[in-house]
Amino acid sequence: MAEKPKVVILGAGFGGLWAARKLANRPVDILLVDKNNYHTFLPLLYQVAAAELEPERIAQPVRYLIRDQANLNFRMGAVTAITPAEKTIAVDGEPIGYDYLIVALGSTTAFFGVPGAEEHCFTLKSIDEGIEMRNHILRTIEAASNEPDPAKQAEMLTFVIVGGGATGVEYAGALAELIYQPLEKDYPRVNLKKLARVILIEAGSQLLSGIDEGNYTAERLKKIGVDVRLNTKVASVEADRVNLAEGEPVLADTVLWAAGIQGQPVVKSAGVELTRGSQFEVLETLQSEDYPEMFVVGDLIRFMQDGEPLINTAQVAMQSGEVAAENIMALINQKPLENFRYYDKGMMATIGRNAAVANIGGRHFTGFFAWLIWLFIHLFFLIGFRNRIGVLTNWAWNYLFYERVVRLVMPLDSSKRESERATEKKSARQPA
């Protein structure tokens, strides 16, 4: 058969996957690349870190999702280079050519150069990090239950979350409910209600800015036991404390940094100009200014709309992924390209049990009704019918019995060491 144009899509997140689906049954050969063999439903990652959901619940095997797409092949591996000047990318060092490229590699955490933050803080941007956070919380409380020194115990039982956006707020609420409900029952000999503290630090004056207005979110979090500190800047982080720009340092062994994102480092290899946050300033068609066959979507774009930079949500990733796919077909068929315009279907976040805030078309909803909307929207968008059932089961169980069903310290390590092990095979292994 005739050579079809080769489209390479980097990343199987919302941007890459939605682009791949848009290209189904089109006359192109697609290679989808991701370092994991699964797609991650990141909006619920915080529930993995809070022992509410099994990691498997928010992951779907990519090959399963693309089974019906005959024109698509999947490659599991790390993108190690992007070389638009030569129309090639590299997977685990092996160069692969393309006719059209969609860069959808997403983002990692930005620490804004705060001393000690990168070294000492946990982050919540991947399933690995979610499992690690969960394990650490459970292991720390387990250790604290045997800690004789009250000062040290207090330090172990203080959990600081930096950043009052959706991740920070949702995790603060989930963590407080985990500690003050099921774990409180698990540790009858430790007074967690009295000793454990969850502190949410936000530099600005508003939590969930862009979603909430006023102080509903802060009030709600306080009600479930979160110590909310607005207008508070983090000066530096040490192994056992968070130093603030003003006032006393917070003594804590556990700090989650949820205060910012930046593009995946590998995009620097593309040799095009990037923002300080390693994002692309793309054309309105989502093309790179320098390389019209290279499209960028999702968290990797800094896109101005109506004079405002878009907040890089899952919605932005899905919509930009689809537009990039359509524009590639337009290029192939020499049709005019369409400009990307984000249609805001609304933004929302939960604040623990029965409470959420939503901004839908400029209208703000709070409380139980918003929480129900949140529930249904997330179930609806969760990929895989089976996972929907599973998540719903967990949620129902957690809700009815005030439980958190995944209080398991299960091992993991960095995908880096994993892939090493993959190459050197079992030879490194010793019996447990």
Add this chain to the structure above:
Amino acid sequence: MAEKPKVVILGAGFGGLWAARKLANRPVDILLVDKNNYHTFLPLLYQVAAAELEPERIAQPVRYLIRDQANLNFRMGAVTAITPAEKTIAVDGEPIGYDYLIVALGSTTAFFGVPGAEEHCFTLKSIDEGIEMRNHILRTIEAASNEPDPAKQAEMLTFVIVGGGATGVEYAGALAELIYQPLEKDYPRVNLKKLARVILIEAGSQLLSGIDEGNYTAERLKKIGVDVRLNTKVASVEADRVNLAEGEPVLADTVLWAAGIQGQPVVKSAGVELTRGSQFEVLETLQSEDYPEMFVVGDLIRFMQDGEPLINTAQVAMQSGEVAAENIMALINQKPLENFRYYDKGMMATIGRNAAVANIGGRHFTGFFAWLIWLFIHLFFLIGFRNRIGVLTNWAWNYLFYERVVRLVMPLDSSKRESERATEKKSARQPA
């Protein structure tokens, strides 16, 4: 209140947990120690390694299981020493005294000194190893799908299982069904039906000896595509092959060693005589000959009954755990101790879809009926109502849609490195 006798139970497996429950509401102070914060339902571990069940499904938080037991405390940590001469044990190096001790640490894999086996083989004795096996299988097939050299590809797609006992047989069946059904569909560009091989090697002439008689099991495995080799001895294992005592070596990158068990190494520190397999030759009361206040249960005992050594099953662990608990109360109350006698409720194993063998009271059942028995018994004994629902859902899904729902390469590492990380905290971490 008066000092109650202190009972320390090492291990929260079937032996330790059943002993702990038997001592509920008795006038003793119990400390239960386990290196994990969860109890593992090992009979279904092979399904985790075959991507049928999420690891969380066969694990239950220990503190959740013992919540209602006011006389019991839990300590998460590795047992580093057993010193019956001083009536102490050590957890992570910290000595803890006891009045009565139940050693229920279970077993690890025995390699019988076969050269290269320990270095190159996977094992299936813990959730970590189950996840690692699953990850390796999925990652290897993913890599093989991009392997240009046919010889190398064949080697990557050959999976050898050594040992024709329950673990080996059940995993061979589950692995064949994983590869020849859902993965076959996942890899339309690789002919797994033709290229992938699952080989089960057994030194003896009978699979599932003690459960099955005749060759039903072997026939059944052949039917689902397993290459069964009886009367075949493994001479040595290398990174890319299994050398047999007679005939051609088997070229394979993946070898699972399921051919034997031995007691956890730490029991050697007890300074009492052990069998070659690091098991205790206990009195009929399950007491150590040298230390009457030390009881040993489960996989750690070599127990002769009717002139035959017992096969160390979950049943043996539960029953011996309960007898040890009762005998401790008898010692405290200066009553006569009872002798342990294993009551065989039956043994069974599955051989893939719709097939199992069972030996119940000497009667042998095979086929669909045995499979149904297996299904219900395992659901019944699975701890935690929620997990029962979850497992049933997965099974129904897998059964109805010929799927395997957990085809996810999720990272893990040895619990050793985990606990290291726990101590050095996040400082070692680098952003992904």
